[in-house]
Amino acid sequence: MKDVYNASSWLVDRNLEEGNGERTAIRTNDEVISYSALQKSIYRVQNALKELDTRREERVALVLNDEPAFPAWFLGCMRSGVVPIPLSTMLTGNDLGEIINDSLARVVVVSAQYARHLPEIAKAAKHLKYGVVVGSESSDADLEVSNWYEFQDSAEAPVADTNKDSPAFWLYSSGTTGFPKGTIHRHFNLEATATTYAKTVLNVTKDDVFFSAAKLFFAFGLGNSLTFPFSVGGSVILDSAWATPRGVAETASKMKPTLFFGSPGLLASILDAGVPSDSFSSVRLAVTAGEALPGEINKHFSSQFGFPVLDGIGSTEALHIFLSNRPDDVRYGTSGRPVEGYKLMLLDDENREIADADVPGYLHVSGESTAVGYWCRTDATKNAFRGEWLRTGDVYVRSEDGYYQFLGRNNDMIKLGGIWVSPAEVEGVLVEHPDVLEAAVVGGYNDDGLETSVAFIVPKAGKAIDEASVEAHCRARMASFKRPRTIVFVTELPKTATGKIQRYQLREQIANR
Numbered sequence: 001m002k003d004v005y006n007a008s009s010w011l012v013d014r015n016l017e018e019g020n021g022e023r024t025a026i027r028t029n030d031e032v033i034s035y036s037a038l039q040k041s042i043y044r045v046q047n048a049l050k051e052l053d054t055r056r057e058e059r060v061a062l063v064l065n066d067e068p069a070f071p072a073w074f075l076g077c078m079r080s081g082v083v084p085i086p087l088s089t090m091l092t093g094n095d096l097g098e099i100i101n102d103s104l105a106r107v108v109v110v111s112a113q114y115a116r117h118l119p120e121i122a123k124a125a126k127h128l129k130y131g132v133v134v135g136s137e138s139s140d141a142d143l144e145v146s147n148w149y150e151f152q153d154s155a156e157a158p159v160a161d162t163n164k165d166s167p168a169f170w171l172y173s174s175g176t177t178g179f180p181k182g183t184i185h186r187h188f189n190l191e192a193t194a195t196t197y198a199k200t201v202l203n204v205t206k207d208d209v210f211f212s213a214a215k216l217f218f219a220f221g222l223g224n225s226l227t228f229p230f231s232v233g234g235s236v237i238l239d240s241a242w243a244t245p246r247g248v249a250e251t252a253s254k255m256k257p258t259l260f261f262g263s264p265g266l267l268a269s270i271l272d273a274g275v276p277s278d279s280f281s282s283v284r285l286a287v288t289a290g291e292a293l294p295g296e297i298n299k300h301f302s303s304q305f306g307f308p309v310l311d312g313i314g315s316t317e318a319l320h321i322f323l324s325n326r327p328d329d330v331r332y333g334t335s336g337r338p339v340e341g342y343k344l345m346l347l348d349d350e351n352r353e354i355a356d357a358d359v360p361g362y363l364h365v366s367g368e369s370t371a372v373g374y375w376c377r378t379d380a381t382k383n384a385f386r387g388e389w390l391r392t393g394d395v396y397v398r399s400e401d402g403y404y405q406f407l408g409r410n411n412d413m414i415k416l417g418g419i420w421v422s423p424a425e426v427e428g429v430l431v432e433h434p435d436v437l438e439a440a441v442v443g444g445y446n447d448d449g450l451e452t453s454v455a456f457i458v459p460k461a462g463k464a465i466d467e468a469s470v471e472a473h474c475r476a477r478m479a480s481f482k483r484p485r486t487i488v489f490v491t492e493l494p495k496t497a498t499g500k501i502q503r504y505q506l507r508e509q510i511a512n513r
Helices: 007-017 033-050 069-079 094-101 110-126 189-201 218-233 245-254 264-275 294-304 378-384 421-431 467-475 503-512
Strands: 024-027 032-034 060-064 083-086 107-111 129-133 144-147 167-172 182-186 209-212 235-237 259-262 284-287 307-312 342-349 360-366 389-398 404-409 414-416 420-421 435-444 451-459 486-489
Touching: 007 033, 007 069, 007 189, 007 218, 024 033, 024 107, 024 129, 060 069, 060 094, 069 083, 069 107, 069 167, 069 218, 094 182, 107 110, 110 129, 110 451, 182 189, 189 218, 189 342, 209 218, 209 294, 218 259, 245 264, 245 378, 259 264, 264 284, 264 294, 264 435, 284 294, 342 389, 378 389, 389 451, 404 421, 404 451, 414 435, 420 421, 421 435, 421 451, 421 467, 435 503, 451 503, 467 486
Parallel strands: 024 235, 060 083, 060 107, 083 167, 107 129, 129 144, 209 235, 209 259, 259 284, 284 307, 451 486
Antiparallel strands: 024 032, 167 182, 342 360, 360 389, 389 404, 414 420, 435 451
16 A cells, blocks of 8 residues: 655645744735644635535635635645645636536635636536635525635644545646646645755745745646745745736835746836836846746846846646756756756657757656646547656757757747748847837748748837837848748737747737738
8 A cells, every 4th residue: 555645744734743833834915824824724624625525536626816715725625635626817707617617626716806707607517516705705606605714613634645646636727729628636746846846946945935926826836836835844925916017026025035936928027117126136036937038038137136037847737847947057048957857858750759959859758746647638648648758749959068948839830931940039039129028929821821920029118119120130130031021019919827828819810810
């Protein structure tokens, strides 16, 4: 029989056993929560689950802001052997209902501002029976709806006799190209990210204060704001507000984090917003993921605020970052080198490993944090999970000295005049233009049916750019076959909840034009 292991117990109970009970676990604008208080809130969730007749390995959907209720419910579910499913707070009620229906969850927990979605959720989710609202909002949904504050029993609750391979939680993919897939993670996967990336790259300690603009329902945010701080007895800043450049800067200035996590687009917006240079004076490292961070933005941000920015790549399926730059080894415009504990390989179109440097290939990763597969998606599971290897869907090239550079997603590469062109490479040049905030390059077809490239450009605030200026900039910096054939100026780029550019929407715009 396998040894008993529970991720919630490893993250929280262990801190109390090590004498960290009175240390601060969570900080918000309104309250400070110790590890002892967090443990009691976890007990309260476990007792609530019992009242709601929720049994081991059943699913509980969470539509929660970054507030103390999130870690309480997420960890409380796992401590009882129940499977929490954090869902994007950006989704509509119908979208949430369809995902919850797919998961067969019988319980949904929502922050007060999302109680309005419960009628739609209940209509779409046929197996849903109970709703819990964190707040005083009422609902006329066809469910048994309770207020979270009605559940007061915080008596000690037992730890389920799970093991490292027991199902712990699901994360639904962002659904950039179709219906989101339920990604199944086991109990050990959280610790696997903490002892690899957090320990060997970030060198986290109990004195670190974590602040993530990426929310907890993302795989990225879950590591930043829950796994990593609790793994070492550190503290996390939780802010329920959606991230804005000035809002993030004000929170950092007031709450003094030592580690800051955000998307490349957010860093570009912070630079564009002109926030005070001392806003992040307490930060020792920043981390980006979701999209490749252009080297020029990295240089400007780290220079202005005085600390390294570590760009890396992770995924919902791998749970967190497995390829990253290092604090003392940042190579601008790359995703760095493999994180200790992970193996990487590039494969060609015939699934043969590419040994030579500077040859594009499909990135595969192997590591202990990888999910076991997708819920009820056999074909998708077979395509992505290949033995110990996970097919990431990203195209990369590896330099002679082992640094990986992102070229695009499998279906993002553009073939112009018979030559493959990397959108990421062209975008990196475009954002070097002094008046360009963000850029996305996608492929399309001209009137003759030939493949062409289109650049969507977001100007910096208060800047007006003309096409001739961009063309001159590109002409001076890249080969003619790589230059965008068409330039479209937009106010924003369509993105997923995780900050990834929804290129299919841009391709649809091209088709409609």
